[in-house]
Each structure stands twice: as structure tokens, then as C-alpha cells.
Amino acid sequence: MSSKKVRVRFAPSPTGGLHLGGVRTVLFNYLFAKKQGGEFILRIEDTDQTRFVAGAEEYITETLRWCGLEADEGPHKGGAYGPYRQSERKPMYREYAEKLIAAGQAYYAFDTPEELEKMRGQYKTAENPSPQYGHGLRDKMRNSLSLSAEEVNRLIGEGVPYVVRIKMPEGETVTFNDMIRGDVSFNTSLVDDKVLLKADGMPTYHLAVVVDDYLMKISHAFRGEEWLSSAPVHVLLWQYLFGLENMPQWAHLPLILGPDGAKLSKRHGNKYGFPIFAMNWTDPRTNDFTEGFRERGFLPQAFVNVLALLGWNDGTDQEVFTMEELIERFDLSRVNHSGAIFDFEKAKWFNQEWIKRLPAASWQPEVKALFEKAGITIADEAQFTRVLELVKDRCALLSDFIPQADFFFRTPATVDVAAIKPKWNDQKQQFFAELIRQYELLQQWNHDELEKEFKEMAAAHQLKPGDLMLPLRIMLVGGKFGPGVFDIAAIIGKEATIQRIKHTLQLVQA
């Protein structure tokens, strides 16, 4: 076992966008595999044809690409263990289902959905709100255990639809060692006879995950904690089909929760106003839109960083990690056991850290696109870089660059005159009127010259520079924010500076 090549897989169902929890599962898979020099496989679990959603698979692939978590094998790039879509592997599953039936470990069941519903209604009580199709009730249903062999053959011969269900043994204990939780045990009497092969011939997740993990030589299987309850079914299947010695090691990851403590869902995003999905997603059937972290203005490095620290830490106080560091430090034994509530404020902090750490060039194209979308054309890339470096400490999201820097490229739409007026007087009016004249004469239009001239003039007018800089800032920026005023004046140039001062002077007088 230990000498086996590490092969892990992420096996999403292509039913919509990928949310935080899904991406974190990918991350932990990826980090674990890369640290051991193993392989990371993407497998599409599209066994439910009624839930197929166009574009979902492409969305998943693109999300992994954006996050820098690309698979070594998968439907988009092939590999030695394909196909990587379960719908394309359909013929492979039946033989295993038949094998289980032959061994008496599974059986045919002919109950229609209506009959199942009726059974649940009939046996439902206050103490047992969800009766199970298991050892207690299977004799009362229509299956190859309760029916005679002739009857079963006749039904199958007539083409009556059927499913294959696992026959859960009675009174046995199934135990397996979870890499995160340690030994976990289940009493098989309390697990129902899960459907393995559906009436349409497709396997359910339970059969498919076992067969494909075996066929694809998966060594370690990571999934969310919501799967823990069905683990005994999978363990039994491994025992029956391929031998426990070949079973991958399981790791059930703690869930990511919403602010109310329930498993994170799209609902939380709508309710609390933060993204849930990695990227924007619009459901093609309902047109239901869900915002993504990418479009909200997150850097992939930050997004990955946030996810890594939700349920894991390296034991030190370090919180900002590069992908290389994560791969190096990641250790399953340091993954928490309990679910973690997602905190959007903290996520923004991570993003801000990454914006500050990375050179502007690495995210400049994204920000430039945002500016152009806002109607601001960037002509001079070098100057744009200078502006971005100047304001980046003030931005937690890439979208923050627009309000923090648009005034470098266009006249402020509104000027906060109300912040100037109360302390305005004739002396200041005269000061700025002359400042315009002096600035027009200035030969060297740079930060130092602008400041020098400004201060000399303030002294000449017997005014305190501090009382004049805020008005100047508001004239140039429109409000009380932004980097140094003379930096701004230097960058926007003589013409714009003078024009903005003149414009505000008129507003103040009005």
C-alpha cells in the first residue's frame, strides 16, 4: 500500500457552478498529491442524466485552471485510465453489479418509484420518519429476494425495469480508518440497501465511485464529510469486489459552513451578499445567476489561500502562503475535524494582502479590463502601473481600483464641495487663484516642484499649508481620500490639475 503511487481524484457532478467547498476539496487533493509527487485526476460524475447541465463541465475545468489546480488526467486532456466521464463508462459497471448478485451480495428490485413512495408512507411513524429499504422491509418489496426465481426471470424477460440493490448484511460492524477522523464504525443493520445500478442502466454514485477508484488506481480518496454516512456501503463494495487491501485511504473533509452554521450553499451568498462560487455562473435552465469570487475581484492566489486556511493550518502563525509553500507544508494530520464558518471579511483581507504582495503587473490586465468596462481607456500602460502601485494599499478587491483611481483618468463626477465650504474664505480664494497662475508658469511638473511652489505660496499668503491641502485634494480627487496630493497632480498633469482647481473654485463660489 505505502509503496503505491499516489493518485487522487476530484469527482464532481456537473450540475452547476463549483462552490467554495468543492474547490477546497480540489485544493486538498492537489496539495496532497503534489507533495507526494503523485497524480491528480479529474473525473466527471455525470451518472444522473436528469441533472445534466450544459456548460457545467467546462466551468469546472476553467475554475481549476484559474485556481492553478489543473488535473494531470481528465476529460479535457485524457490519460491512461479514461474515459473520465462516467456517462462514457456506462458499460463498465453492470458486470460488477452482476458479480455481486451472483455472489448473493446484491439483488434485483422491481419496485417502481410509486411503490417506494407508498412503502415509505405506509411504514413511516413518529419514531421512524424515514423507513429504510433494508433487511427489515426488503421481504415485503418486489425483488429477487422476495420473489421466486421464475418470477424474477419472467419480469426481466418481459423487460420490466429494475434496479440492483446491495444486500446489506445484518448485525455486522464495518470499520475503516479515516485519515482525518481515525477509526469510524457502522452497524450494517442500520444502513439501507442502497441502489447500485439504476433502472436506466447507469450506476449510482455508490457503485461508480468504487469501480472507478479501483479502475483508475486511486490511492487516496478525499471527499466532504457529507459522504461519511455512506462510507460503509463503499467499504463493503470494496470488500466484495476488489479486496479491502486495495481500497484507497479515505479522508472525509470537514464542511465549510455559512454564517448560520449550516452547510454553505447558494442561499447563503444571496442572503449575506458574498460570492459562493469560484466564478460567475448562470444556470442555463433557470437563468439563475450566482456570483463568483473571480468576478467579485479576487486574485486566484488569495482565493486558494483562503480555502487552504479553512480547516487547515501549518501550526505556525503564518497565514499567507504561496501555492509552493502550501504544497510543501500541507499535512493531512493538521486538517481540522470540525466544520468552519466562512468569513467573507477575512477573505477580503487575504485578497488585500495578495494585492499588496504581488507586483501590479500580475493583476494589471484584469484591472485594466475593469477600467475599460467602466468607460476609461488606458493609453499609457507604464503610467497605469504607476497609478496602481500608488493606490493598491487601499484596495481589498480588484474592483476597488475603480473608485480609488478613476480620478487619475477622468474628472471626478462629483466634488465634495460641502467639505470645503465651511472653512472657505477670501484668502483661500485668492490663494488658489494665484496658485493657478503660478502652476501655469511652472517649468518642472513633478511632485517636488509642485509641493515647493505650493508651500512657498502658502507662506507668502500667510496661510497654513494644512488648511489648503485638503481643499486641493478635494479639487483633484473629488473627496477626502487617495494618495499624496502632489503625486496625483504630478500624474494627471498641468492641464487637468489647473482645470480641476478652476472648476471647483466656481462651485465653491456658487
Added chain:
RNA sequence: GCCAUGUUCGUCUAUCGGCUAGGACACCUCCCUUUCACGGAGGAGAGACGGGUUCGAUUCCCGUACGUGGUACCA
């Protein structure tokens, strides 16, 4: 209901029997900054409850409570 799993500041977490319980986000105060941030210094803020085991429990065991997940021909 049953099964599984979990429970340290508001949130993410450290602690693998010695704790005056540490850090980060958010919050508050101050400094820096003639704006806003960034940065710096402080502050407030936690071991669900009850039993054991132990010289000593946040750490180990049991019980209770509460949370979450599961209980589909969905994954």
C-alpha cells in the same frame, strides 16, 4: 426518530497533560500620515455542561446538552 460526526474569543485557529489559554480577521483607543489607507503600539473578547483519570486537565475517558451531516433509482 435513527446513525455518524463535531464543540477554544463574534469568526478562522494555536495548544498534542503544566496556561498568566497564543495569533489572525472584525471591533475600540492611540501613534504615524496636513486626506483615506498602509504600517506601528495598546484594549476588549474563548475552553458547552456534569462526572471521572491524574500531583495537575482546554488537552485523556464517560455521560448530557447543543450544532452539523446523512437517512433518494442526487451527487
